[in-house]
Amino acid sequence: MLVTWVVLVLLVVTAWLYSRRRHNYWASRGVPSSLALPFIGHLHQTMSPFKNRWLALDKMYHTYKNSPCFGLYDGFSPVLMVCDPDILKNVFVKDFAHFTSKGPLRANQPDSYMSDMLGSKMGQEWKDLRAVLSPTFSTRKIRRMFPPVFDIADTFVSSCLKDAKKNPSVNVKDKAGRFSMDTIASCAFGIECNSLTQENPLLVQKADSFFAASSLLVWRLLLMRNWPRLFNALGMKEDLKEVGFFRSVGEEIIRARQAGEKRGDFLDLLLEARAEDSNTTTASAKHRD
Known part of the structure; x- marks a missing residue:
């Protein structure tokens, strides 16, 4: 029994000293x-x-x-x-x-949408992806999305005035969140979310579920960010289940755009940028040949 306690004490002391040494990084640099x-x-x-x-x-x-x-x-x-x-x-x-590199913040699973985001990439992958995305943020192209923003802003004002007639106060935080959701859905994906006119549309439900904070989610993120190998070894998935819903919606919209439907929104800009990048890569390959 004494030997067991001695070993436990030594393990605890060793772990504490190791932790203290790792957490001395900034102090040692002033x-x-x-x-x-x-x-x-x-x-x-x-x-x-x-x-x-x-x-x-x-x-x-x-x-x-x-x-x-x-x-x-x-x-x-x-x-x-x-x-x-x-x-x-x-x-x-x-x-x-x-x-340029933000650090390995994710588990980097090959089939994960989260791993394919710009903020999850490093080095040359980050540079290549940023080169494709940057042209879509020019002033001229962003201005193309003003009309739907103006329409949603009008709906936002009308919704606030309508609620103000019924109640002495208006939940501006909720209204602003719905305005943001409708704007992002319309400008980025060409989806009419209508959360300002509908009580609880499906897209809002999925978004709320995705961003909902919980103790389990926090510990899951900690494990994914700081111990990605253990995260993968446990068979945990980087993408939350709601990502599958947004993925299917996005793929359906992309198929419609490739079939000829156009809205002039951010998704159209991304598809145009991808096509231009693909053409440039093909031309460069032919030139080398």
Whole structure:
């Protein structure tokens, strides 16, 4: 029994020393950082299901706002939070070539839509995908989506006025969320969501379910972000079940667009960009031959 307790104590002490050494990264470099909990670092603040992540970061910012930057830990991974506007300008503009990779934030499953997002890519994959997407954000092309935004804004105002006649107050947060949902659905995918005129359409239900915070979801994200190999070994899927719904909807819309239907929305811009990139790649291949 004594030997068992000694071994347990040694394991605990060894684990604590290892955690302390990993969480000494910022202190050893003179970067201010608040006390990190063993193993999880600051995840109890930045990934808590009970408190908004941005509120936690805002509190940290005001604590260290007189410093150009401060450090955090996602588990054992050090994260630098930059406060100084001049440094941020260098990161986003002058020295952007050195900050292209965001880090392996996901489990990188080959059949996952989440792994194919721009924010999940690194290195050359990120650069190639960004080169395809960037032209779609030009002022001229974005302006093409103004008409549906204006129409939804009119519906938003009408919906608020209608509710104001029935009630002494209007839930502006709910209305603004529905306005955002209708705008994204219309401009990005060409879907008439109509959440401002309907009580609870299916698309809104699926979106609410996808973004709903829960303790289980938080721990799932922590495992995926910080221990992706274990995440994959356990047979867990990176895409939530709601992704399958949005995937089927997106594939159906893409088939309609390829058949000749056009709306001038963001999806049309992406399909045009993909076609142009495909033609450029084919032409380059023929030139090399």
